[in-house]
Amino acid sequence: MIGGAAALFLLVNGRIMGASGIVGGLVDGSGKSNWRERAAFVAGLVAVPPMLVPLYAEVDTHISQNVFVIVAAGLLVGIGSRLANGCTSGHGVCGISRFSLRGIVATVFYLLAGGMSVLLFKHLLGVI
């Protein structure tokens, strides 16, 4: 479904389905020229999952209850994905699939950092 969504957005609209790029362009004003298309994508992304939630007995994101952890992580994800010009969907799904060197290298680095982050905060510091 994720790959199908990315393929649809590419073949029909001619756009890369990268979550951080689509939203980031709305936040920092760089995507002003096609903001409606971005907003429509975000609307679908936000509104459709809750329609499917009733199909499950229980849906829990298990997100941390530590506000410092959540804020720090959110800031890192926001700044990092925009500096890198992509996140899991843009670099990982859309980049690797066209054998883009940038997408592959970005994915190696964020997976590496993600693994180190879990090692540090979960096993060494015990905050998550």
Place this chain on the structure above:
Amino acid sequence: MRLLFALISGGLFGAGLLVSGMVDTTKVQGWLDVFGAWDPTLAFVLGGAILPMAVAWRFTVGRAPKLGGTFPPKPEPRLGHNLVVGSLLFGAGWGLAGLCPGPALASVSFGGWGGLVFLAAMLAGMAVAPPARRWVDAMAA
């Protein structure tokens, strides 16, 4: 039409993130927990998304998008410091909370206060990214 298909793509993406478990931070952290109780199942989610996309990219050769315009050109294989620093910061945050931008949006309606705070912090991070980029460029120069 562009808006309709953007809405459909976003909705399908969100549904996929929910069904695949990408919105479950415990599962994501299990996938990144190579040194602990590693859960490799999300590799199939990533692989399962890359495969149809690889077919789609092949299909773009010699064609144009259905609704007009041109397909995005393949970026120059240039690896700047922003790509590396940004990916490291993003990965650190992804591991810390278990949410990346897509799932943060997909789960905001049912993720409780934690999901809302994460999304707000992420959007704030995106807003300060342009000056942060200039700072990183200055440091690297």
